Amino acid sequence: MEDIIPKFNYIVVVVLMMTGLWSMLAQGNLIKKCIGMAIFQTGIILFFISIGAKNDALIPILTEGANHTFDNPNIDKVTNPLTQILMLTAIVVGVATLGVGLALAQKVYQQHDSFDEDEILNNQTK
Amino acid sequence: MADLPIWHYDTLFLTLALLFGITALAMQNLMGAAIVFGAYSFLMCLIWTTMGAVDVAFTEAAVGAGVSTVFIFATIYNTGVSATPNSPRIAFKIFAGLIAFGTGAFLLSALPDFPDWGDPKSPVNSTIAPYYIANSITDAHVPNIVTTVLADYRGFDTLLETTVVFIACIAIYSILRIDNAKSKVTEPDIITSPPAYDPTDSLIIRQASRIMVPFMQLFALYVIAHGHYSPGGGFQGGVILGASIILLSISFDLKHVLQQWTEKKIMILTALGVLIYAMVGLACILMDGVYLDYAALDSVLPGDEAYARSHGILLVEIGVGITVMFSMIGIYINLASNGRFDRGL
Amino acid sequence: MEYIAYFFIVVGLIFFLGTSIGLLRFPDFYTRMHAAGKGDTLSTVLILVGCIFAVGNQGDLNWILALKILLIINFVFIGSPTATHAMMDVGERAGAKPWNKKGENK
Numbered sequence: 001m002e003d004i005i006p007k008f009n010y011i012v013v014v015v016l017m018m019t020g021l022w023s024m025l026a027q028g029n030l031i032k033k034c035i036g037m038a039i040f041q042t043g044i045i046l047f048f049i050s051i052g053a054k055n056d057a058l059i060p061i062l063t064e065g066a067n068h069t070f071d072n073p074n075i076d077k078v079t080n081p082l083t084q085i086l087m088l089t090a091i092v093v094g095v096a097t098l099g100v101g102l103a104l105a106q107k108v109y110q111q112h113d114s115f116d117e118d119e120i121l122n123n124q125t126k
Numbered sequence: 127m128a129d130l131p132i133w134h135y136d137t138l139f140l141t142l143a144l145l146f147g148i149t150a151l152a153m154q155n156l157m158g159a160a161i162v163f164g165a166y167s168f169l170m171c172l173i174w175t176t177m178g179a180v181d182v183a184f185t186e187a188a189v190g191a192g193v194s195t196v197f198i199f200a201t202i203y204n205t206g207v208s209a210t211p212n213s214p215r216i217a218f219k220i221f222a223g224l225i226a227f228g229t230g231a232f233l234l235s236a237l238p239d240f241p242d243w244g245d246p247k248s249p250v251n252s253t254i255a256p257y258y259i260a261n262s263i264t265d266a267h268v269p270n271i272v273t274t275v276l277a278d279y280r281g282f283d284t285l286l287e288t289t290v291v292f293i294a295c296i297a298i299y300s301i302l303r304i305d306n307a308k309s310k311v312t313e314p315d316i317i318t319s320p321p322a323y324d325p326t327d328s329l330i331i332r333q334a335s336r337i338m339v340p341f342m343q344l345f346a347l348y349v350i351a352h353g354h355y356s357p358g359g360g361f362q363g364g365v366i367l368g369a370s371i372i373l374l375s376i377s378f379d380l381k382h383v384l385q386q387w388t389e390k391k392i393m394i395l396t397a398l399g400v401l402i403y404a405m406v407g408l409a410c411i412l413m414d415g416v417y418l419d420y421a422a423l424d425s426v427l428p429g430d431e432a433y434a435r436s437h438g439i440l441l442v443e444i445g446v447g448i449t450v451m452f453s454m455i456g457i458y459i460n461l462a463s464n465g466r467f468d469r470g471l
Numbered sequence: 472m473e474y475i476a477y478f479f480i481v482v483g484l485i486f487f488l489g490t491s492i493g494l495l496r497f498p499d500f501y502t503r504m505h506a507a508g509k510g511d512t513l514s515t516v517l518i519l520v521g522c523i524f525a526v527g528n529q530g531d532l533n534w535i536l537a538l539k540i541l542l543i544i545n546f547v548f549i550g551s552p553t554a555t556h557a558m559m560d561v562g563e564r565a566g567a568k569p570w571n572k573k574g575e576n577k
Contacts, residue, residue, distance in 0.1 A: 051250050057245040060271040
């Protein structure tokens with residue numbers, strides 16, 4: 001137990017990712033698949049952010065010192081900005097992908113009149 | 127357990143986020159699932175704020191808890207809202223459960239090798255990140271290290287990310303857009319006819335949104351321009367701008383918004399942002415630098431080389447903001463009106 | 472200064488608790504929206520007022536920060552009741568019936 005608590009964030013990340021993955025595979029509804037994909041993506045983003053976090057660290061926006069100049073920042077007290085930048089890109093790409101997925105789902109609905117996978121399959125093979 | 131180097135609030139938040147995620151997937155009503163997904167996104171935004179990632183939390187609040195939920199609503203508005211499955215699909219679920227469980231166990235088997243949560247000396251925090259932290263002020267005079275790395279040190283990634291958003295907008299246009307004059311669809315494929323727009327209805331909603339939209343846009347412009355000194359930047363400002371127009375199109379009629387922001391304008395302006403970004407890079411080549419090396423522009427922009435980089439970052443952020451704004455508007459209008467551009471949410 | 476902040480935040484949280492209980496226990500759509508809309512707005516405004524007093528201790532530009540939080544309170548005050556009104560309007564149009572004392576029309 002003592003060595004799980006410092007690594008609790010990885011367990012939550014893996015459970016979130018696997019929930020999203022399970023939902024993408026097993027749920028029949030197309031919209032639920034899209035939501036599962038979004039949950040998977042936020043799980044990945046949580047992973048990157050949590051490995052960039054540091055104890056007792058401040059945000060990566062430097063503030064002016066006493067005489068209106070920026071001193072050399074203490075590296076250990078500034079959160080890692082690199083992982084955050086990668087995740088900014090990931091969030092925006094994620095919403096773009098979600099938009100395309102929803103557009104495809106809507107087009108499928110227009111053709112087959114249902115969001116359910118099994119019904120669509122039955123419609124196609126009729 | 128008092129000396130463990132983790133944050134106890136974060137543990138509680140993470141568990142709650144897990145519960146919300148599972149609830150969002152288990153709900154049968156699709157609208158309820160979309161709402162719980164919005165709440166899940168917002169909770170993730172809080173988690174990331176407590177872990178020190180304020181820019182990411184800002185983007186997630188604008189994008190995930192705001193625009194994504196509206197997209198899901200726009201998709202299911204014209205269609206059925208209940209998701210009761212016809213068959214329980216037991217075999218599917220068990221098989222998928224085995225795959226998910228196996229992958230999860232495989233990933234977790236490496237758990238003892240991961241660095242501790244919050245360790246300042248972990249490998250992630252020791253390679254190039256200290257260089258960025260130490261040199262952001264001297265290289266570009268920008269206190270927000272995230273903005274510097276995003277638009278200056280890693281400018282290529284941001285250019286291609288903006289292009290990805292633009293391509294997604296084009297893709298949705300090409301999937302959904304139906305030209306009414308040329309299509310032979312005779313009966314509407316909308317189940318319930320939307321209520322007729324009566325100008326005396328919903329006076330309160332129209333007035334309130336009329337008050338809020340100019341302030342939203344002003345705040346979004348502030349976020350873009352002040353991204354050097356506070357959490358913000360091009361993406362967040364662009365999404366808030368797009369959300370202001372989406373608010374207008376929800377509270378008023380979609381046709382009113384389309385009279386002002388015609389389809390041609392939206393498409394041209396979506397491309398304009400990417401063009402601005404690419405042209406800034408090209409201007410750097412014309413001034414004897416490499417692509418996207420803003421220091422080469424210091425003969426044109428005021429200040430020395432470091433300030434030239436700061437202004438270059440502002441220029442590309444403006445381009446990013448324009449593209450993201452009109453992409454969000456374009457995606458929303460396509461999803462909400464099934465590509466017909468006549469009426470929406 | 473900090474104790475005023477604590478007081479306001481705690482009072483805001485108590486109102487939030489009342490809102491949540493009302494959301495669960497009221498019998499009908501309209502009464503639940505009533506509880507949600509009013510309680511939500513009031514507790515958010517109280518917590519934000521507590522935040523104004525909490526940032527009063529930091530630095531010399533704290534009045535700008537207090538002004539920004541006042542603007543946030545302003546927009547929450549405009550937006551949140553409007554959203555509640557929108558939901559109730561749509562609910563009435565969709566045909567939700569108010570609660571009857573005999574227990575029907577739940």
